[in-house]
Amino acid sequence: MKRLKAPPSMRATSLLATLVGLLLGTVLGLAPPEAAAQEEGHAHDPTNIWTISRGGQLYDKWWEVIEAAPPKETHPAYPAAGKKKGSATWRCKECHGWDYKGVEGAYGKGSHYTGLKGVRGVADIDPGRIHQIIMDKTHAFTPAMMPHSAMEKLALFLSLGQVDMDKYIDRATRKARGDRRRGAAFFQNICAVCHGFNGKAINFKDEKKPEYIGTVAQENPWETLHKIRFGQPGVGMVALSVLSIQDQVDILAYTQTLPAK
Ligand code: HEC
């Protein structure tokens, strides 16, 4: 699959900024910038909404966000009933679902079935408690694999950022309960800049079996809603968690009308 990373110029700029900062710090006798102790791309003066978006991306594919190598072996807690192996089994979404409902949600059947429970039960609980769960024996996440700063973001997302997707997507028909016309305005002004007006400017798969926004939105509306809200890990895509949930669902409703092939 084709991967679009942040343009090298952007990375070079931030590297330059860090170097200049370090140099200035030395000249002026200041402490090194705080950002050095954080994952790459950490916001200056981060807001809760940004932190939650970042947590949502970590839930999707944490190693892309922190620019680490994915584990190669299958996760020790991945059940024998599941069909996946290797790094895929380390994604939070692989065991707990795009709708956060595990076996009680869309992953209750099909090629992503694991039989595991979801994470809806930790909504609104103390993020510190969720941080502990991520580090428990079952999960086997060590700070060497994932920095604490990333675990904190995941915990904040799970406590304050997840929603009950069944309220917004009809499970049986997969149709978003949104206003397509309202969604079109957001799509044309924001998403189309990169994905084109028909969503076909970026093909997520290949020529033989193309996959566009329209394809994903129709087949997996839960994944699409998650990505509309928090962005796509490891690439320069916007996160629209700053909008209301109804705005986000309206966008989803419009993307379901875009061509799937
Ligand atoms: C390989 C499968 C697997 C992966 C990957 C995984 N988990 Fe879990 N998770 C589990 C199992 C198993 C439990 C315990 C379920 C139970 O108690 O029945 C669990 C439980 C949880 C719970 C507690 C849910 C509750 O209501 O008690 C949270 C929160 C959680 N996981 C978060 C995460 C996060 C965040 C990630 C990604 C960083 C993650 N998990 C990745 C298997 C996984």
Ligand code: HEC
């Ligand atoms: C700044 C550019 C940009 C904007 C704006 C943008 N995206 Fe993306 N989007 C990307 C890139 C790059 C990818 C990754 C493509 C890849 O992996 O091949 C992506 C991936 C996705 C995916 C993931 C598909 C998959 O299966 O992995 C979805 C869904 C998506 N975008 C929907 C949207 C929607 C809806 C909007 C508007 C709310 C939007 N994007 C706005 C750049 C953008």
